[in-house]
Amino acid sequence: MLIEDQHPDSKSIMLAVLGAPNVGKSSLINYMLGTDLTIVTNRPQTTRNRFHCILTIDHTEIILVDTPGLHRSNLEFNKRMNEQARGGTMGADLNLLLIDMSHNVLPQFQEFARQMEEQELAETWVVFSKLDLVKDPSALPIEEIMTAAKEIVPSITNHYLLSSKTGDNVHQLTGDICDRAPESPHHYINGDISNRNERFFATEYIREQAFQLLKEEIPYEVAVLIEEYRDFKDKETRENVDTHISAAILVNRPSQRGIVVGKQGSMIKEIGTRARKKIAAMTGGKVHLNLHVKVSPKWFKNNWVLEEIGLPRAQDSNRVWRAR
Ligand SMILES: Nc1nc2c(ncn2[C@@H]2O[C@H](COP(=O)(O)OP(=O)(O)O)[C@@H](O)[C@H]2O)c(=O)[nH]1
Ligand SMILES: [Mg+2]
CATH class of the missing domain: 3.40.50.300 (P-loop containing nucleotide triphosphate hydrolases)
Structure with a gap:
């Protein structure tokens, strides 16, 4: 555009x-x-x-x-x-x-x-x-x-x-x-900093904290899916005051659930607290972040999950039934 x-x-x-x-x-x-x-x-x-x-x-x-x-x-x-x-x-x-x-x-x-x-x-x-x-x-x-x-x-x-x-x-x-830079009209409105929305960056910030806090191979077996993302605006100013987010942290194996949750929920709480701060800095309002862990064996082979996290089929995808 x-x-x-x-x-x-x-x-x-x-x-x-x-x-x-x-x-x-x-x-x-x-x-x-x-x-x-x-x-x-x-x-x-x-x-x-x-x-x-x-x-x-x-x-x-x-x-x-x-x-x-x-x-x-x-x-x-x-x-x-x-x-x-x-x-x-x-x-x-x-x-x-x-x-x-x-x-x-x-x-x-x-x-x-x-x-x-x-x-x-x-x-x-x-x-x-x-x-x-x-x-x-x-x-x-x-x-x-x-x-x-x-x-x-x-x-x-x-x-x-x-x-x-x-x-x-x-x-x-x-x-x-x-x-x-060649002379050309701009493609984005002055002030836009990305073509992805806040929902995308919210999943990124949750994943970033998981990557930082979890050890060894676990981060690579983690994906984040947003299940609910709702902005509540101030009736008069129309500014964002509150964002409610529910997200699932997908893991590959049942044994990873306990690690992501942590002792008495300490790990998932820490991931949530840190991610919430970064999301709030982006939205400029309050953020309620609800995280839970879901075991989804081999999610990285699951076309639905891959599409959902923004990875559509590649030219050399393994599946013969890929859409043309
Ligand atoms: N010392 C130093 N570390 C850097 C520099 N740029 C990136 N890093 C570190 O290198 C790692 C990978 O950086 P990142 O930007 O995620 O790399 P990407 O995978 O290519 O996007 C992080 O730990 C960064 O902090 C730099 O200029 N100096
Ligand atoms: Mg990078």
């Missing part, structure tokens, strides 16, 4: 934010937006869906597409996440390929090229992330690395070294993105 009657200097650019799990894609987006919109944890594969985050600077609209990190897998669930990641490059004017500087960098380019298969990519800027973790960045043979990288990913034209923790060099990147 295009918004009519726009300023003649309007510019708009869409960027796909790409890279392996845990390289710092969501952190960079949050830093650029200036809010903790998209969820960040110290575990790989936290982001499961792709969505738009929007930042407007003067008359320039920057649409950042957060994507799950690409990773090799034959599991249906992972195939659908990979599809979300690959689909993020469609329609993008520019790709930001994040490479974690605190690890060996060239294999990350190779893995990216393998994952993208033969897909044609728009112009790609490399973002070497986590600069703060590198002791002596000037000792890195960046020019050599870039020459090798361009052979692996030919769409690369430019590169940045930055940290989303300290903010070093992020403004330089943001400025260059603004300069690169």
Whole structure:
């Protein structure tokens, strides 16, 4: 959708934010937006869906597409996440390929090229992330690395070294993105920061806390389904005063129920308390959050659940009966 009657200097650019799990894609987006919109944890594969985050600077609209990190897998669930990641490059004017500087960098380019298969990519800027973790960045043979990288990913034209923790060099990147943006009407109303609604982010914030608080493999076997989401508005001001949310935390195995509930309900209470704070910061009103745990064996193979959490069938989905 295009918004009519726009300023003649309007510019708009869409960027796909790409890279392996845990390289710092969501952190960079949050830093650029200036809010903790998209969820960040110290575990790989936290982001499961792709969505738009929007930042407007003067008359320039920057649409950042957060994507799950690409990773090799034959599991249906992972195939659908990979599809979300690959689909993020469609329609993008520019790709930001994040490479974690605190690890060996060239294999990350190779893995990216393998994952993208033969897909044609728009112009790609490399973002070497986590600069703060590198002791002596000037000792890195960046020019050599870039020459090798361009052979692996030919769409690369430019590169940045930055940290989303300290903010070093992020403004330089943001400025260059603004300069690169083509003249175009805006796609979102000024003030919108995402194409996903508060209900989507509510599930994300619950999942974020589950990811942070639960140990080992359990977070990966957790999904969050909203069962009820109701806003109550003030009769006069029409402002949100109260949001009532009921959500189920799905687990794969009966033994996981007790772990998510915790001793005398302490774990689920903690997840709820932390998530509620983040949701309330988003809605600006009071939030009543009711969480319960539901055992749903192999939910990650269940098409209904996958659709419900925003992962429709992928091109290479296992099911032969997929809808065309
Ligand atoms: N030290 C440091 N850590 C970072 C930086 N960017 C991200 N991280 C951490 O790396 C982890 C993964 O970040 P996240 O943004 O979720 O990565 P994503 O999976 O690519 O979206 C989190 O623990 C972040 O706090 C950075 O610039 N410096
Ligand atoms: Mg992420």
